[in-house]
Amino acid sequence: MKWKFLAASILAAFSVAVPVAHAQDAPSAIHGFGIVNFSNDYITPRGLMVTNKGLTVQIITGLVFGLYHDPAEAIDDVSFVVGTFNDINTTQHNGPVGAWNEFDWFAGPSFHFGKNWNLDVQLGQFLSPPGNFKTETNLESALSFDDSGLGLPVHLKPYVKLFYAISGDSTVVTGRRGGTYDVEIGMAPSVDLMPFTLSVPTWVTVGPSSYWGGDNGVGVFSTGLTLTYPLPFAARFGHWSAKAGFQYYDFINERLRFAQTLIGTARPGSGGHRDEINGFAGFSFGY
Numbered sequence: 001m002k003w004k005f006l007a008a009s010i011l012a013a014f015s016v017a018v019p020v021a022h023a024q025d026a027p028s029a030i031h032g033f034g035i036v037n038f039s040n041d042y043i044t045p046r047g048l049m050v051t052n053k054g055l056t057v058q059i060i061t062g063l064v065f066g067l068y069h070d071p072a073e074a075i076d077d078v079s080f081v082v083g084t085f086n087d088i089n090t091t092q093h094n095g096p097v098g099a100w101n102e103f104d105w106f107a108g109p110s111f112h113f114g115k116n117w118n119l120d121v122q123l124g125q126f127l128s129p130p131g132n133f134k135t136e137t138n139l140e141s142a143l144s145f146d147d148s149g150l151g152l153p154v155h156l157k158p159y160v161k162l163f164y165a166i167s168g169d170s171t172v173v174t175g176r177r178g179g180t181y182d183v184e185i186g187m188a189p190s191v192d193l194m195p196f197t198l199s200v201p202t203w204v205t206v207g208p209s210s211y212w213g214g215d216n217g218v219g220v221f222s223t224g225l226t227l228t229y230p231l232p233f234a235a236r237f238g239h240w241s242a243k244a245g246f247q248y249y250d251f252i253n254e255r256l257r258f259a260q261t262l263i264g265t266a267r268p269g270s271g272g273h274r275d276e277i278n279g280f281a282g283f284s285f286g287y
Contacts, residue, residue: 029065029066030063030064030065030066031063031064031066031286031287032061032062032063032064032238032286032287033060033061033062033063033064033083033284033285033286033287034059034060034061034062034284034285034286035058035059035060035061035282035283035284036057036058036059036060036282036283036284037056037057037058037059037280037281037282038055038056038057038280038281038282039055039056039058039278039279039280039281040052040055040056040278040279040280041056041276041278042056042058042087042089042101043247043249043276043278044171044172045184045203045205045222046163046171046172046182046184046205046219046220047172047205047219047220047222047249047251047253047256048171048172048173048256048259049249049251049256049259049260049265049266049273049276050087050101050102050263050265051087051089051091051092051101051265052265052273052276053091054089054090054091055090056087056088056089056090057087057088057090058085058086058087058088059085059086059088060083060084060085060086061083061084062081062082062083062084062106063081063082063083064079064080064081064110065079065080065081065082066078066079067079067080067109074113074114075111075112075113076112076113076115077111077112078109078110078111078112079109079110080107080108080109080110081106081107081108081109081110081120081122082105082106082107083105083106083107084103084104084105084106085102085103085104085105085106086100086102086103086104087100087101087102087103088100088101089101092130094129094130096129096130097129097130100129100130101128101129101130101132102126102127102128102129103127103128103129104124104125104126104127105124105125105127106122106123106124106140107122107123107124108120108121108122108123108124109121115149116145116146116147116149116150117143117144117145117146118142118143118144118145118146119141119142119143120140120141120142120144121139121140121141122139122140122141123137123138123139124137124138124139124140125137125138125168126138126168126171132263133168133169133173134168134169135168135169136165136167136168136169136170136171137165137166137167137168137178138163138164138165138166138171139164139166140161140162140163140164141161141162141164142159142160142161142162143159143160143161144157144158144159144160145157145158145159148190153191154189154190154191155189155190155191156187156188156189157187157188157189157190158186158187159184159185159186159187159188160183160184160185160186161183161184161185161186162181162183163181163182163183163184164180164181165177165178165179165180165181165211166178166179170213172211172212172213172219172255172256172259173259173262173263174212174213174214174255174258174259174262175210175211175212175213175255176210176211176213180207180208180210180211181207181208181211182205182206182207182211182219183205183206183207184203184204184205185203185204185205185206186201186202186203186204187202187203188200188201188202189202195229195230196227196228196229197227197228197229198225198226198227198228199225199226199228200223200224200225200226201222201223201224201226201247202222202223202224203221203222203223204218204219204220204221204222205218205219205220206218206219207219212253212255212256213255214254214255215253215254215255216252216253218252218253219252219253219256220249220250220251220252220253220256221249221250221252222247222248222249222250223247223248224245224246224247224248224278225245225246226243226244226245227243227244227245228241228242228243229241229242229243231283237287238285238286238287239285239286239287240283240284240285241283241284241285242281242282242283243280243281243282243283243284244280244281244282245279245280245281246277246278246279246280247277247278247280248275248276248277248278249275249276249277249278250274250275251272251273251274251275251276256272257271257272257273257274258271258272259272260272260273
């Protein structure tokens with residue numbers, strides 16, 4: 001019950017800080033989004049190599065509920081986001097669930113302020129349909145700065161993300177089961193190459209040794225290239241885009257490499273993979 005109290009307290013604090021919108025200010029709006037990725041590996045942002053054989057298909061869907069919008073206010077936009085994540089592992093042949101490897105849900109508010117800043121708070125759970133791990137409950141907060149409107153040739157889009165593991169199994173297998181955290185520090189530099197957009201998602205994770213179950217306070221470093229192309233569909237069908245690229249991972253923390261040997265993505269006793277390149281392609285849409 002402790003995590004429920006924590007989540008309720010945080011959401012209550014935000015609700016007090018944000019002015020309530022009246023009907024005449026701006027009508028509520030509902031938008032949807034979807035992302036489908038095909039890749040050779042499933043590696044989490046925290047550096048756990050979940051799968052590295054066969055094709056991995058990941059599907060993210062969600063809704064955004066516009067709650068408040070007033071450009072004159074300090075917090076000028078408030079919305080609430082709900083969504084799901086599914087991972088399909090083509091090499092998994094589990095009787096009851098087949099290739100369905102993971103199901104996650106997430107929900108929480110998003111606040112836009114100071115013209116360029118955004119704060120996203122999401123409560124979520126990671127679930128394992130084949131029963132590989134006990135349900136993991138987490139709270140994630142991300143503060144980001146969008147410099148795409150400043151007229152610079154390269155948009156850096158820096159961010160910092162706090163991932164707090166509330167309960168359930170360790171999200172990196174070997175760490176403490178709840179009551180620990182890591183911090184992701186990164187940026188997603190991008191440049192417009194009309195009609196393409198080239199981006200370089202880059203981040204590093206840090207945190208207490210309890211999160212990984214030992215070793216130092218650095219988890220994983222990742223960088224890569226993503227090329228995005230807007231698909232020429234009529235506006236009434238929403239906004240669609242295709243993307244392809246790769247992401248490089250350096251598993252700095254020894255416990256991340258040890259976890260690979262425990263879950264079968266590296267041979268027992270091998271010490272695990274020090275680094276990996278994950279290639280991917282996919283598409284996304286929004287309306």
